[in-house]
Amino acid sequence: MTVTDKNGMGLGLYSLAVGLVYMFVGGAQFVNGFIGYETWIVPGDWFQGLVLVIIGLVFSWGYILMRKGDQEWDSYLAIGSLLAGIIFALYLFMMLANGLGWMLGFEDWLEWTLIEQFQPGLWLFAVAIPGAYLTMKEHV
């Protein structure tokens, strides 16, 4: 994306903020997975938690490089947004597939609810949308 002196710091702070949110929620999901604590918004799953932490790390890495004066730091914002988008698309596809099973009335899906599919990787993407939009606008 086009990073100028004017928007550079703002984008960098945005990248850091998104990174911290992903790392915080991912960390909580990771810990919940180990201790067996469940909330509907952050269910326990240490694997998924780890994935979100790594995505958060990619976002934050960009900010660190920006502070060091690296001109290409926005690559990390682009890749972070891309990974966040991939995970979002993955959960959306899973939600649609399971919704189909529920609609067709298959036995294993009778007790399926939309809320159980509402994984952090899905709703967290809301904060990554501006970054994903900028990346798409610039490069795709």
Add this chain to the structure above:
Amino acid sequence: MNRVRTVLGDDPEITFAEKRYTMISGILEECLTKTETGMTFSDKLDKVLLNKYLGIPIFLILVWALFQFSIEASGVFMVIIETALVTVGEFFGTLLAGNEIAASLVQDGIFGGFAFILPFLAPIFLMFLGIAWLEDSGYFARAAFVMDKLLRKLGVHGKTFIPMMLGFGCNIPAIMACRSIEGEKDRMISILSNPYISCGARLPVYVLFAAAFFPGFEGSVIFLMYMLGLAVAIFTAWLLRKTFFKGEPEPFIMELPIYRVPTLRESVLHMWERGVVFLKKAGTWLFLGAIILWFMSAFGPAGYLGTDPDVSVSYTGILGGLIQPIFAPLGFDWRLGAALIFAFLAKEIAVESLGIIFAVEGNVAIGGALAGVFSPATAAAFMIFILLYIPCIAAVGTIKSETNSWKWTLFSIVYSIIIAYVIAAIAFVLLSAIGLGVIGGA
């Protein structure tokens, strides 16, 4: 080459590549006017995806996402295929109701067998679609590049990772792809370490066992199985380098393609090319396997055992009983033992044979039957054994033709059985120690 190496003081391959690119740069400088400087989008992506610290974690995220996509989202499509096959089987069974043996062969043997195997087309096709996306986007070449740093530290050629990635689809073309590796030692290491990469044929076994014993964590459990296969392949490559094929790996020079957005048409085409191999196998080997399995389970020394046979007294039961004592420390009984023997033909047959042995219809029913008899620790040990022991008969034939050596083929078979047994036993003991050794203890 050795003389060139001495004169240049560096590896000739690297020197030639450097000279070639210096020349290309020179020509470009003379004939090309650049209007804009700076990094291209591909360069920017590489800056992150090939990052020293983030490269491998990002690779793991993408592989994890691939398995989540193919496993967690395919369940409903599996049920649709299974329901259709069971219904058709019942229809033909009704048509042949007058002849008990023929009706059993068609309904339980042929359609029953297909109802266990064909539903796995859904996760297999979705996995191949995901692999096609990664490949067509230009990322796969980067994955090999990222892993080269790690592999080189272990004395393994970076190019070995490319056949390893192909092995996620099928080990046979992957072993054949090792021909592209120049050094003889590097090529042998690549061939002999490739069978531990989990191919698509193992996937049905994982899907069945992970859903039955680790509900809610299927995708992550299967991801772990694939990572275990990759780790054993790398360990085997390291071991071979340290023992039979001593020396330094040849240099790894590779041109990275630019990134591009994969088109749906190309990706679907690549998915079809790979998936159709499984479909063809279902129509030939698995069809034959279903008939052999039905015969061996419906008949015993006493003759035809009836419509609801006691499989323990059938030929399958006798065969499984023979090897059962060897596998008792892993928690396997004669049924899992028999499934392992048949799986040598093709790994998917393990699912088919368990279906026939347990005399149930459909994967949900067989999953329930398995969960009622075995513990999660035994299930994990079985998945690990299926992953690591002798690849299918066709892969063994390919190892023989590619190594041109019975000695190395035999080594591959014996080593795989030993390593499968040892790792499965370790997993069984560890999981039992944390309370997963009891039936229903997931």
